[in-house]
Amino acid sequence: MSWRAFPKIELHLHLEGAAPPAFIRALSTEKSIDISKIFTEGGAYAFRDFQHFLKVYEAATCVLTTPRDFGRLTSAVLDTLAENGVVYAETFLSPEFCGGGDLHAWRDYLAEIEDAARLAESTHGLTLKGIVTHIRHFGPEAARPIALCAAETAGDFICGYGMAGDENVGRARDFAWAFDCAREAGLHLTSHAGEWGGPESIRDTLTDLRVERIGHGVAAIHDRALMETLADREIALEVCPGSNVALGIFPSFAAHPLAKLRDAGVKVTVSTDDPPFFHTSMTREYEALSRAFGWTETDFAELNQNALAAAFCDEDTRARVRDRLEAS
Numbered sequence: 001m002s003w004r005a006f007p008k009i010e011l012h013l014h015l016e017g018a019a020p021p022a023f024i025r026a027l028s029t030e031k032s033i034d035i036s037k038i039f040t041e042g043g044a045y046a047f048r049d050f051q052h053f054l055k056v057y058e059a060a061t062c063v064l065t066t067p068r069d070f071g072r073l074t075s076a077v078l079d080t081l082a083e084n085g086v087v088y089a090e091t092f093l094s095p096e097f098c099g100g101g102d103l104h105a106w107r108d109y110l111a112e113i114e115d116a117a118r119l120a121e122s123t124h125g126l127t128l129k130g131i132v133t134h135i136r137h138f139g140p141e142a143a144r145p146i147a148l149c150a151a152e153t154a155g156d157f158i159c160g161y162g163m164a165g166d167e168n169v170g171r172a173r174d175f176a177w178a179f180d181c182a183r184e185a186g187l188h189l190t191s192h193a194g195e196w197g198g199p200e201s202i203r204d205t206l207t208d209l210r211v212e213r214i215g216h217g218v219a220a221i222h223d224r225a226l227m228e229t230l231a232d233r234e235i236a237l238e239v240c241p242g243s244n245v246a247l248g249i250f251p252s253f254a255a256h257p258l259a260k261l262r263d264a265g266v267k268v269t270v271s272t273d274d275p276p277f278f279h280t281s282m283t284r285e286y287e288a289l290s291r292a293f294g295w296t297e298t299d300f301a302e303l304n305q306n307a308l309a310a311a312f313c314d315e316d317t318r319a320r321v322r323d324r325l326e327a328s
Contacts, residue, residue: 003085003286006300007325009307010081010089010271010282012215012238014164015070015113016061016097017274018077021045027063027072035059045277050196050247053277054137054166061097070098071112074128078116080275082124084282088321089126090312092133092164095149096142106149114157127321129313130158131190132182136165140174147178151185160312162190162215167197173208188212188312190238194219195249199226206235213238213310218249220266221257231265236310241289242280243273253292262303269307270300301325 021043028035038056040046045060047053064070081089093113099105110130117128132150134143143163150161161182163175172191179189193205195216202217203226217237220226230237241256250256262268270289272280289295304325311318 001297003290004083004283005085006286006297007087007304008085008282008286008300009269009304009311009321009325010086011213011236011269011307011310012240012271012273013077013089013091014274015073015077015091015093016064017057017277018080018091018272019060019064019073019276020076020080021276023073023076024060024063027069031063031065033063035063044279047277051166053247057274057277064097067098067108067112070109071116074113074116075119078120078124078126078128080281082120082126086282087126087324088308088311088313088317090129090131090160092162093130093158094133094135094164095146096135096138101142101145101149103145103149103152107153110153110158117157125324127313127317129160129311129317131160131162131312132158132187133162133164134175134178136163136167136175136192137169138165140170140178143175143178144181147181150182150187154182154185154187156314158187159314160188160190162192162211163209164192164215167192167195167201171208172201172204176208179209179211183210190215190312192216195244199223202226202230212236216240216244218244218257218261221260224264227261227264227266231267234267234309236267236269236306237261238271239268240271240273242275242285243278246278246280253288256292258289259293267306267310268303269310270303
């Protein structure tokens with residue numbers, strides 16, 4: 001079957017990381033900023049490994065300098081999501097890239113992003129919510145103003161808080177203040193863990209940050225007791241198979257542990273992470289997983305239900321998204 005029209009929920013998507021290369025190239029031309037070295041001759045993003053990926057990512061974001069830039073970016077990303085059958089998405093947003101962590105500037109950026117999200121809902125029937133994230137490798141002190149930005153703008157659109165970036169920097173407990181601040185503001189919590197770190201990184205994140213979801217979390221496959229903990233506590237994993245394969249964490253979709261995690265009772269979901277960087281989309285993820293594991297509509301419907309249950313949105317939104325899934 002064609003998986004493009006199948007309704008999908010995505011929980012792990014970096015807004016800047018979802019920027020189409022053509023959009024970033026056009027914006028760099030408008031602003032006379034030369035970032036040509038981050039693209040291949042064919043126009044795709046070019047990086048060698050994860051550390052280089054982080055540098056290319058930050059170089060691409062350097063052309064996103066105004067609230068209007070982020071409004072345009074949001075519209076471009078949501079158009080792509082709609083083309084791939086996504087009916088609900090949560091995206092990671094960093095005030096560090098949107099005003100340098102200044103609350104007043106962040107509000108201006110957020111207003112443009114929300115305007116684009118409202119337009120997408122009316123035109124595509126696609127709901128977007130935001131999760132504020134600090135960047136781990138910028139350090140715990142840099143996380144504090146980001147958490148305050150999240151707390152001050154918590155509400156219908158900003159529904160969560162999390163941590164992204166290089167998992168090898170610091171320990172989870174170093175960032176506890178930021179997560180406590182966000183929790184006190186009523187925000188739901190997630191964090192990247194178990195992508196590059198081992199099972200202990202997931203355990204530390206659950207214990208020290210008390211998150212409700214784990215971004216990636218694939219290292220849990222190496223620890224049966226941890227898988228049982230995740231299953232018993234219904235901690236959803238925001239799994240990004242195409243990203244993991246592109247970065248060399250696993251050699252192929254067939255070798256990816258997603259199916260084994262699911263068989264162990266872990267609540268797994270599927271997302272794209274930074275799709276144009278990894279030459280993927282939600283459609284491609286479904287196609288590749290269907291080929292690798294023989295999954296059918298029934299299997300993907302279950303993963304969507306996992307994602308819907310784990311979504312950070314309010315109950316009215318959850319009910320609307322459920323209706324969209326059931327109507328398709």
